[in-house]
Amino acid sequence: MLILSRKPGESIIIDGRITVRVMRLEGDVVKLGIDAPRDVPVHRQEVYEEIQRSNKEAVTDSHPPLPQLIVQPPPASPAAKK
């Protein structure tokens, strides 16, 4: 792994098109600012991994018979009240 030292306000550039800037330090939290083209998805790693796991758990080879969903009634909107 490449390890670089940066101070708040300093950046690194990846592949000439993605900028990661250290915005500030707040205790043990580092705030990063990321500028990336919109075709580059950016995710927090732990969130990415849990959603990836969930998707892999959900994917199926078959279309089994489905249960009946008990639909929740929509909330009463102010406009609907008389």
Next chain:
Amino acid sequence: MNTETLLEPPTQTLDDRAIIHLPFGLLGFEQVKSYILLAAPNEKPFMWMQMMDAPRKSFLIVSPFLVMPEYQLDIPERDVEFLDLTEPTDALVFNICTLRGPGNATINLKAPLVINRYTLICKQVIPDNASQYALNHPLLVT
């Protein structure tokens, strides 16, 4: 984008066999970019989202608003731009369900699929308020 005005399941209309495109794929399935949505009358309101190409696996999806009427998602600005959404009503929202055995199913409310209803471009979005929703929210089924 705040999608409060999306709280109307009847707007969730699509053809019975629409093909949607996911330029980023689903997380963990990044290489699969096209899916066909299969809506069978006897399976409503569920739909199957099936890979267009081999291995043709499927995901079960449903409108989150039928499960949690007050569901609200703050779509990050980057995703709003990517999906080319100008109005909240441009978006259709579905979430992936997992069947876990008889009477036991869950829905992932943390990572909705947002579809631009006009372009049929879709992205699995992680809303800014995702932390308030569960990855395995129980589905009430019979």
